[in-house]
Amino acid sequence: MAASHIWVSPLRPHSNVGVSDLGLRRCVDMRCNWDLERLPRWECCCLSVLAQRAITPVEDEKPLIPQVETSEAIDQVQDTQSRGFHKDLNLLPKPLSATDIFSSPRNSAKVRVAYQGMPGAYGEAAALKAYPKCETVPCEEFEAAFKAVELWLVDKAVLPIESSVGGSIHRNYDLLLRHRLHIVGEVQMVVNHCLLGLPGVQKEELKRVLSHPQALDQCDMILTKLGVVRVSTDDTAGAALMVAASGERDSGVIASDRAAEIYGLNILLEKIQDDDDNITRFLILAREPIIPGTDRPHKTSIVFTLEEGPGMLFKALAVFASRDINLTKIESRPQRKRPLRVVDDSNKGSARYFDYLFYIDFEASMAEPRAQHAMAHLQEFASFLRVLGCYATDSAL
Numbered sequence: 001m002a003a004s005h006i007w008v009s010p011l012r013p014h015s016n017v018g019v020s021d022l023g024l025r026r027c028v029d030m031r032c033n034w035d036l037e038r039l040p041r042w043e044c045c046c047l048s049v050l051a052q053r054a055i056t057p058v059e060d061e062k063p064l065i066p067q068v069e070t071s072e073a074i075d076q077v078q079d080t081q082s083r084g085f086h087k088d089l090n091l092l093p094k095p096l097s098a099t100d101i102f103s104s105p106r107n108s109a110k111v112r113v114a115y116q117g118m119p120g121a122y123g124e125a126a127a128l129k130a131y132p133k134c135e136t137v138p139c140e141e142f143e144a145a146f147k148a149v150e151l152w153l154v155d156k157a158v159l160p161i162e163s164s165v166g167g168s169i170h171r172n173y174d175l176l177l178r179h180r181l182h183i184v185g186e187v188q189m190v191v192n193h194c195l196l197g198l199p200g201v202q203k204e205e206l207k208r209v210l211s212h213p214q215a216l217d218q219c220d221m222i223l224t225k226l227g228v229v230r231v232s233t234d235d236t237a238g239a240a241l242m243v244a245a246s247g248e249r250d251s252g253v254i255a256s257d258r259a260a261e262i263y264g265l266n267i268l269l270e271k272i273q274d275d276d277d278n279i280t281r282f283l284i285l286a287r288e289p290i291i292p293g294t295d296r297p298h299k300t301s302i303v304f305t306l307e308e309g310p311g312m313l314f315k316a317l318a319v320f321a322s323r324d325i326n327l328t329k330i331e332s333r334p335q336r337k338r339p340l341r342v343v344d345d346s347n348k349g350s351a352r353y354f355d356y357l358f359y360i361d362f363e364a365s366m367a368e369p370r371a372q373h374a375m376a377h378l379q380e381f382a383s384f385l386r387v388l389g390c391y392a393t394d395s396a397l
């Protein structure tokens with residue numbers, strides 16, 4: 001029986017990993033090629049993957065619905081096989097979603113790092129750059145990765161925060177504030193996009209190209225030249241999976257060379273981004289902050305709000321300038337809970353102010369007195385101030 005047909009029976013209570021009944025689960029470990037006769041043995045190599053996905057209900061969690069192998073599923077596999085793909089896409093790990101989070105027992109000495117997207121996404125590469133021996137955990141959405149850390153399902157999350165071409169990833173700025181995680185590091189990654197297609201397909205045959213919106217933007221010139229329709233997906237590797245699964249010969253993908261390998265697609269063009277130096281900066285998030293050092297260059301990330309008044313932002317920025325502290329990033333986001341603030345009647349009641357959150361990264365460690373003084377000074381007139389993290393600067397591209 002093919003590995004794609006392997007289903008694992010309910011896990012019995014397993015004291016050393018603390019897993020209770022998981023329901024019927026398909027073997028999701030790509031390395032697992034156990035046959036049906038051997039399934040009752042819980043020491044199966046896929047145990048780690050299953051254990052990693054064990055469930056403890058959280059507030060908004062839907063109960064896990066046991067999966068059963070349906071005739072459609074079998075048809076799908078046979079259909080895929082008949083199209084001749086050498087990769088069995090059913091064996092890919094299913095990414096976690098925000099409503100599909102469960103707590104995880106630890107059965108691995110490896111650091112587990114969550115990222116958004118499917119295997120082969122750039123987030124996975126960033127996680128492996130930061131922790132070369134880590135176990136990567138795919139998540140459907142950014143928020144699922146935040147929750148996975150909070151629920152001890154993983155140790156860290158690695159999420160994109162800005163791109164040299166596309167700018168800030170606003171969703172993650174907002175999530176940084178909504179969740180109580182700490183920034184413990186950063187990863188700068190050169191992103192080299194490839195144009196992928198099904199085996200045997202020429203780039204001239206493509207009518208549409210699927211990818212993450214950032215990747216589509218970063219490859220604007222080649223897409224315009226090809227005259228294709230752009231289709232947005234949640235992540236680049238997810239786009240590769242879709243095309244591999246659909247077998248649509250007129251659909252191409254922008255994704256990594258690793259995604260091509262995982263999903264059995266051919267690389268039609270390499271390094272197709274408009275800007276050669278296409279760099280994405282990822283943040284490493286953890287439950288606990290690190291103790292800041294002064295042994296090597298550090299950055300500190302903060303978020304604050306200011307009282308209304310002329311020159312307030314100027315005053316805020318002056319706390320850094322007067323101490324010779326260099327700012328590497330400033331971002332403002334509307335404050336969601338009070339997106340619009342109407343002034344009181346004494347001010348005629350007609351003026352409306354937007355309240356903004358200011359996110360700043362500056363080049364100093366919180367272990368340095370100048371950074372501590374700058375924060376104390378800022379606190380004098382900031383209505384809210386939080387240090388999101390202090391971490392070593394990543395200068396290795």
Ligand SMILES: O=C(O)C(=O)C[C@]1(C(=O)O)C=C[C@@H](O)C=C1
Nearest residue numbers: 121122123160212214235236280
């Ligand atoms: O889709 C992916 O592969 C991602 O890792 C996400 C992401 C992003 O959010 O910017 C990361 C890097 C690339 O710039 C394109 C997409």
